[in-house]
Amino acid sequence: MVEPAVILPSDPLLPRRVDPHFAWELAALRAVGGEHALLDHDALLAGDVEAAVRRVPTGGGPLWYRGWMIPTARYGRLAEALAARGRPLLTGPVAYATAHELPGWYRTFAPLTPASIWLPGTGWDRRALAAAAAELGGSGPAVVKDYVKSRKHEWAEACYVPELADLDALERVASRFAELQGEFLAGGLVLRRFEPFVRAADGRTEEARVWWLDGEPVLVGPHPDSPAHRVSPDLSAVRPLVRALGCRFVTTDLARRADTASATCSDPGPGAGPEGGAARWRVVEVGDGQVSELPSGVDVEALFRALLKA
Ligand SMILES: Nc1ncnc2c1ncn2[C@@H]1O[C@H](COP(=O)(O)OP(=O)(O)OP(=O)(O)O)[C@@H](O)[C@H]1O
Ligand SMILES: [Mg+2]
Structure with a gap:
């Protein structure tokens, strides 16, 4: 069996080199004798998948990816383009979406994760929010995010909802979240019941x-x-x-x-x-x-x- 290699993002300024953010990962990969290839992440996001994989040598065996988050639709295109070069990704597009987006993993993890509900897309309104809040029990604190990320650094403004029964506050936080995410909002809006987790002295969840x-x-x-x-x-x-x-x-x-x-x-x-x-x-x-x-x-x-x- 051919040992897998790892595809990493290239430096946007120096395309023959790895993105500096991932340089220490490449160093570790090399230290254990692994091979790598480079992906032009910007070209992939811009929709030019052929340019994105141009530097990947053909026919060298399967690939793991390590890099920036990729929207699920783009990941599908990437997987196709790499497979066409004889370099299939070991995580296929379905598996990627399953683990990357909350609706993909939620049902499996429901016994161990805060109760959650989601509203696909950005077309939700106050009535949809009220129905979602009701399904989550209708009262108590909650958190909003999209299928992938939160705005945890804008906690009070765009993440934390102190009381689900306060529909004005819920709508305000959800709308601000959507506004800040803008075109990068992934999938849709997720509403989760807040659970009291152990926090360190700096206030962050441990x-x-x-x-x-x-x-x-x-x-x-x-x-x-x-x-x-x-x-x-x-x-x-x-x-x-x-x-x-x-x-x-x-x-x-x-x-x-x-x-x-x-x-x-x-x-x-x-x-x-x-x-x-x-x-x-x-x-x-x-x-x-x-x-x-x-x-x-x-x-x-x-x-x-x-x-x-x-
Ligand atoms: N349901 C919840 N109950 C309590 N705290 C929560 C809940 N959901 C999120 N948080 C807090 O908000 C933080 C950010 O949430 P989450 O990890 O879902 O978002 P993220 O933006 O994807 O973060 P990451 O940087 O890990 O990718 C969590 O680390 C946790 O401290
Ligand atoms: Mg997190």
């Missing part, structure tokens, strides 16, 4: 990002927003859901419920102890492993070693 390959955790680290956090999540409840999703290379962002007493009393789960067991760990979001940001300081060589063997 999240672990777990990298899964063929149903096995190959790298466990902090979320890239807080690379200094050291978290060791209980994966016993997450693993079967990752396997059920059926995508080869995914990430799960995990956080602990702050209200452990109620969370663990109703369902202690195996191994629930003073540090909390499976019942405490919640899935904040799922992602495609090819486009999830890697936190600095993790053992990225181990990740590439696993990808080259897969």
